[in-house]
Amino acid sequence: MGQRDDRRLARKKQEMRRQKRRKKRRRRIVFLIAEILILCILGVIAYGMFKLDKLNVNPLKNLTNNGISQDGYMNVAIFGDDRRPEDTGNARSDCIIIASINNDTKEVKLVSVYRDTLLNTEDDTYDKANSAYAVGGAEAAVNMLNRNLDLDIQDYVSVNFLAVADVVDLLGGIDLDLTDEEVVHMNNYCVETSEITGKEYKKIEPEVAGTYHLNGVQAVSYSRIRYTEGGDFQRTSRQRLVIEKIAEKAKKADLSTINKIIDAVFPEITTSFTSGEIVKMSTGLLQYSIGDNEGFPMDNETPDSIPGYQGSYVVPKGLEENVIKLHKFLFPDEDYAPTDTVKEISDHIKDVTGIYPDDSEDSTEDNGE
Template sequence: MANRRTGRSPEGRVRTAPSSENRRPVKNTQKNGQRKRTANSEIPGKGKSGKTMNQAGKAKNKAGKRTDKSAQNQALRDQKLKGQTRKTQARKGRGASSAARTSGKRPRKKGGFLSWPMPLKIASIVGGVLVLAITAVIGVAAWKMSQIKTVDLDTDALNISEQATETQTGYLNVALFGLDGRDTDPEMGARSDTIIIASLNRETGEVKMSSIYRDTLLQQKDGTYNKANAAYSFGGAEDAIAMLNKNLDMDIEKYVTVDFAALVDVIDAVGGVEIDVTEEEIPYLNNYAVEVIKNTGVDSAPVTQPGKQLLNGVQATGYARIRYTKGDDFKRAERQRAVIEQIVKKLQASNLRTINKVIDKVFSKVETNFTMTEILAYAKNAMNYKLAESQGFPKDNTTPTLTGIGSSVVPNTLESNVIALHKYFFGDDGYTPSSTVKSISSEIESKAASLDSGSSGSSDYDDSYYDNYYDNSYDNSYDNSYDNSYDDDSDYDSSYDNSYDSSYDSSYDDEDY
């Protein structure tokens, strides 16, 4: 074959150009503006037979390409179908082989909890335990809260003025009532023996308490005048709260009522409270203690010596009820606040076991209009509340014996005492008494003057609520047949000295309860 670049044949001969007669004729045609070249049929490979061979080759090549492309497309389709099948089986959990499925055995799932990494397994288990624990705690808390007697009050009947609502924003004011319910005499104890207003500053967490002397002359719901503790006996907590709001310009919606029997349980549950008992108070303390024992069934030994000492529930309750000493009802209210303050301190320092014991013993003896949600919300911050120094109301007063009412505490004047009360609770907030308080203040002055029987400042209260029940000639011998076993329940330490002698153990370890 000749070299294309040199025109030489392999033998070295020079290839000459064909003559004119041997040249192939070329036919040029144009169609639609395009030039078309038609080859002579006599040229090898370009003739009719050559063209047919060339077209056959092209057709074969095309067929081959189509076959290759069809095979590639089929492979892609098969691969895609296989991937979709895997996904479908994964979703349905059918990862087992067909042999396993046809054998009737349940295929073992791939993945799941067993395939998780160990940290994730531990976190999952711990999380599940926490959920169960929280659910259990909520259930127990709900059950315990259900033991409290809840009462709905008509807020429209509570005599809350718009002025009080506006000026006392940021404070939670609660009325605390202590009832002297007696199983031995159901008709006695209808009046609220203890009336305390507690005000919580929501911002600072400070709690202030003021006793309202139970013999304070105030206007009742029906417009008449009587002692403050009469309101509860007339219309329960609703009338008592309405009386406080109306006479003192207060915004009180919430209340808590407990019986003195609950006070005994609380004090015993926290392990007693430390009280400084005077010589003068001992016989009266023991006298009231005897009556507490009769109504609660909780036994106790008497107090035999003065001084600071740890009192159990019966003893401390008897102490809180003393009013036949110097100071009369004023001192009595002070004793009650002292006992409450000691209880709060003990509770704030107590462990969960002790608090749970208090809840179990006391909640069934509590009445309130706090909801469970509200109780839990305030309870979570209870350990951080700060108890401020307490006081009594009215600070400026006289104690005349009024005809038809008895020994009373008359404010001088109600208006000035209410101003002092607001300053104590809320500071210098620019408070001025309402027209209602000013009107009541004037009426109290005239009422006290018209009913005054002439005696004033007497400690011999004319109150059948107590005087018809107790004999002032207290027998100091203290009946020797009294049962000193102090066996009220199994919670008490068995090491407690049941024989009781003058060396009463004042340690009263609360951890042994």
């Protein structure tokens, strides 16, 4: 028993270290994205609000929020989808971020909801969080977040991540160190990425490791690589690196370049905010500050399999317990108690997966000993 307990404790500590490293990487990604968005907004102010008519405005009409009202805060959902130009339906949201703005202090806290998180996506359906966007667009995704997390999100911003290719090209490209394997896979991905974006690229030959100056198609293709050691985890690392390189160059860009980026990217943005609302928020832009960042669920597990489900899922170790932590993070002065809806969803996920909070008496970890 002693040795088994020691091994279990060692595995638990190792998993906690891995989760901490993942959280740090995700927080850096979110922070850099926020910096780029702020640069773009500053460009809008500098060049005139007439640029806002390039945005696609799509208001939310049928929102649900479990009767929740977060007074003193404005919560906004940010989605990044993998839509192709020829797509007519909704794409899955490749990125889900909640931006919570304290109206008094102007502090902005960001929470990244892991796209593979098992949640109640609609009615009695439980699936990956990013599937809600694919099924019902931004409105369904916002309702999913409100229902599962006891939030009062009223607005959203949706961005096509393929706009990254435009940004990289307008910034003059980025330099990256590639392995032999990455060069091969990037060249392969470039074929489809070029077709999707309508942009050209030059194949890297010979396919050997080295430092390369990548254009937009190549940078997007590099960030899509997943068939190497590390899989999706390593792909996230590549995406972070691309964003870091973009942020470095964007900070040095002049207003003319920022203006060109806005012209190219804004038409690929859809939001529920009206131009008037954006102008009102922009007037106090310099007062806003990016605060802490977090990933959700904070406590999670990725099981090898879940009965009745296919693929890899991120399972909250007690949705109810994670939502309590979320509210403490976003709204520290709030006297929060989970709604019956969140409790019911949490119980269902526990029943289906057999995954419970670490300190739960219902944990089945020691069954059979």
